Amino acid sequence: MPRTTQLRTYTVREGLLDEWVERWRAEIVPLRLELGFGxxxxxxxxxxxxxxxLISYDGPETFAERNAMYWASTARKEMGLDPDDYLLHTEDRLVEERY
Incomplete structure (x- = not known):
């Protein structure tokens, strides 16, 4: 499969930006990397x-298939992290690298 990259923009609830970043860095990033995302x-x-x-994937599955695997994983469920507790709005855009 060709590499797929998404630019993700999250609007975070007032007062929770730093907490969101810490949880993203400590919990989400390691699991994403373990599952082959960049x-x-x-x-x-x-x-x-x-x-x-920016998140990307260029493995044997499509980005959508691999993303579904991430959400269905036991490790993701065990995080106890509900994005709705932190995020008011999300926007995901497919982007292509040019430089």
């Missing part, structure tokens, strides 16, 4: 209370 970077926009990151 993380191209992550940024915060404090003015807009947003968290922006």
């Amino acid at each position: 993380i191209g970077g992550a940024w915060i926009d404090r003015e807009r209370n947003q968290f922006i990151w």
